Amino acid sequence: MSPVTIYDTTLRDGTQGTGISYSTLDKIRVAEKLDEFGVHYIEGGWPGSNPKDAAFFEEASKRSWKTAKITAFGMTRRGKMKVEDDPQVKMLLDAKTPAVTVVGKTWALHVTEVFQVSLEENLAMISDTVAYLKKHGREVLYDAEHFFDSFKENPEYSLKTIKAAQDAGADLIVLCETNGGALPEFVEETTRKVIAHLGRPVGIHTHNDGGVGVANALAAVRAGACQVQGTINGYGERVGNCNLTTIMPNLQIKMGIDLGLDLTRLRELANFVDELANVPHDIRAPYVGVAAFTHKGGLHVHAVQKLARTYEHVDPALVGNQRVITISDMSGQSNVMMKAEGMGFKFAKGDARVQTILSEVKRLESEGYEFEAAEASFEMLIRKQLGQHKPVFDLIEYHSTHRFHGGEHGFETCEATIKLEVDGSRVYTVDEGDGPVNALDNALRKALLPFFPALKDMRLADYKVRIIDGGTGTAAKTRVLITSTDGNATWGTVGVSCNIIDASWKALVDGIEYFLLKRAA
């Protein structure tokens, strides 16, 4: 076993995050992914707090796990009650997991004001619960809630609570920085004192309220902590938990602590969790975000290619990510070539077509195009320049109307008409929509579906509008960025025009043509 273990609580503490929830099947899938990846503990939920978590443990107990110990989370017994009579503790055993984590109160203020039991009774609650679970053969982790805030105020009582857990047989004491507001120096100092007091290492559980959740856990590891608790992508209550996606590579790559993890699958894991939580990927996430190894600008790119480590803190391949050279203004030939080759195009050295493509990119950029997030439009552009593009239809005309009528019989309506030719047939359609672009999108799909039934699998996933030169008011240029998906792949397209409808039209058509091209391939 590694000198530091990774304890994942994505499925318990992570679900406290705003907008995060999983079905039971989602939870099983995340747990399987975490197990493959190699984490040591997977906290699946709090069986005593909700039935969905209990269902997870039921499912989990039927499966076999490679590296991870499935762990159930619960609380110390209630005050003035025998531990064996507490239904919440019973459900913890019913989860049938090899390991359990029990959270207990550390902060005297909290014990007496919120819990309303005596300080002595709190110690008994900790001790009884740990001993009872040990007697039933569980590996027991004791989670000392509010440890750091409590220690600052009353170190003596704080230490008594964790000593009670240790004396009752707890396998590991975990110091919990519940409010997320401590700074690294204090965490390091305190962890060092506690380890000296207990005579053995502890685990660390941090939150990110002060923006230093990862740094606090690293500080504890420096002080001798042997377990880091956190969540994938840092999801969790308020601003979130210690981000495992960040700290795992910090520990394994930078500090040389072998966690036994396959970090080349880190980005895949991060995106997988996002997908199941239905949360957009954070492009700026350390190590795994799309922007984490993104380089802008010609001169700089030249330097990166020359000496990668002068601009990259780690090799992106180590965490399953990759260098991205953005197709942005001032894009030199090397940028465009790297991107085109990444799409499978091959050019001989000195191929004149490279210059043609580059000129077209520059012309479009000067009009306000950006291809950073619109790879599909970029690929269509290359195909057009190479004479490899066959339009799906010929546009004859489209128009859209928006009407608002106030007063007693007021109404608002938006419709679009499309006239086009596909394979020699004229097709006219009309449809309504929530706005002019939505109406146009609806009418265009109506026109094309009979010819391309695969289009039913494709939908728009995101639609962004940017005014490029705001300084000229409502006559400003508009850039529309559309992300489309077929449920598996996603692709971005872009359109620019003085007119938002025209800009949207261009991006819509690129997205459809790209999809049909890939389907036919």
Added chain:
Amino acid sequence: MSPVTIYDTTLRDGTQGTGISYSTLDKIRVAEKLDEFGVHYIEGGWPGSNPKDAAFFEEASKRSWKTAKITAFGMTRRGKMKVEDDPQVKMLLDAKTPAVTVVGKTWALHVTEVFQVSLEENLAMISDTVAYLKKHGREVLYDAEHFFDSFKENPEYSLKTIKAAQDAGADLIVLCETNGGALPEFVEETTRKVIAHLGRPVGIHTHNDGGVGVANALAAVRAGACQVQGTINGYGERVGNCNLTTIMPNLQIKMGIDLGLDLTRLRELANFVDELANVPHDIRAPYVGVAAFTHKGGLHVHAVQKLARTYEHVDPALVGNQRVITISDMSGQSNVMMKAEGMGFKFAKGDARVQTILSEVKRLESEGYEFEAAEASFEMLIRKQLGQHKPVFDLIEYHSTHRFHGGEHGFETCEATIKLEVDGSRVYTVDEGDGPVNALDNALRKALLPFFPALKDMRLADYKVRIIDGGTGTAAKTRVLITSTDGNATWGTVGVSCNIIDASWKALVDGIEYFLLKRAA
């Protein structure tokens, strides 16, 4: 002056972030907001790298600044050239700022491989440039690029470069953790050694690639650093810069270092920058995110109400944020009141109208409105609730048409018709435009000008569109933010609708009514 100064580079390094860009007017507005907030230095751009940045300094030099020194960024002179002949250095002086920051190479590897000059020549480049700028009366900050990576490999040469800057008269040496991959312990240790070597404190500039950008800057401050450089919301290249929005409260509230900042306006500042960058707010941002003080679940909420500090690392009011229980409602009474009183409205304690206004704000926010950058719409809203609003006209109907016709006799046209009543007269106008909104804007002005000749002084300065719920494709809700100006004042208005035309209409009308109200006053 505070023992630690805040150096904001939102407008220079921050614009290197994927998807971040500002117009010149945006940059001026951000700078004004930062100045009001109280930061000590505002780095406005790199005048030698692009004309937009030069335009910012031109504008900035015409204004007066309360607390901040406007700072221009540039590079040491090129190799084998006299400093006075380097056009990039000349443009740095042309920016006419009280302070300039010059970046130079520290890493020997970088000097010889990428820059292709000798190590000696690099020292001369640093020394010449700093001395030249000092001679022209500038406060000079010397930014030592790649300092930490370089120091690890070759401490001796690294120290020589900053010593060269110091000996040439630099007012402050700033250690730059360019690649963002260092860990706090190393940053602290290195900063301590450098300060001892130079015999005076340094500044610190960090990036967040290892997820510890804030912690690294804090570590440097512990070691004696006297300036922290970063960006609002942490925007910047790759995963971003040290997040000032996080570190400022860490320093001022937690570490007791008085930065002289009005932190109760922190959240407003963070949101303002997002709005102008047209980037969605990060709900999980420490201190300022909507979720930062959000509490889920009954028991927990009860405990929070009972004893706030057992679940909150700081009082949310200190950073202009607030506790959110369950469903988010961002605008608390105190926020709304503060804002209204700032506009000159007065309410007695317990005034029932405050509750009416608050309800309306909440209703609009739940529809997707945001008033952070739309003070004029907020003021109109209050007036409407107080019965102090008299509409300028009554709308009967408007409609707009967009038509694209391809082929030999192709054309594209966009027109709008407006029917309204002003002072008992019916007015019908029609006009064309570059897009449906521009056509509507033109037709509306045409209708109103005969009644309100002052309108000729007003124009739209900026127009931004944000799709609020991108996940539903082209049928998503649209928020339109319009900035108007009469050449002196600027004011923001907002409109929300499923339909971009309708959303724009609302913001247009608010902008015009606000202008006419202020002119009449």
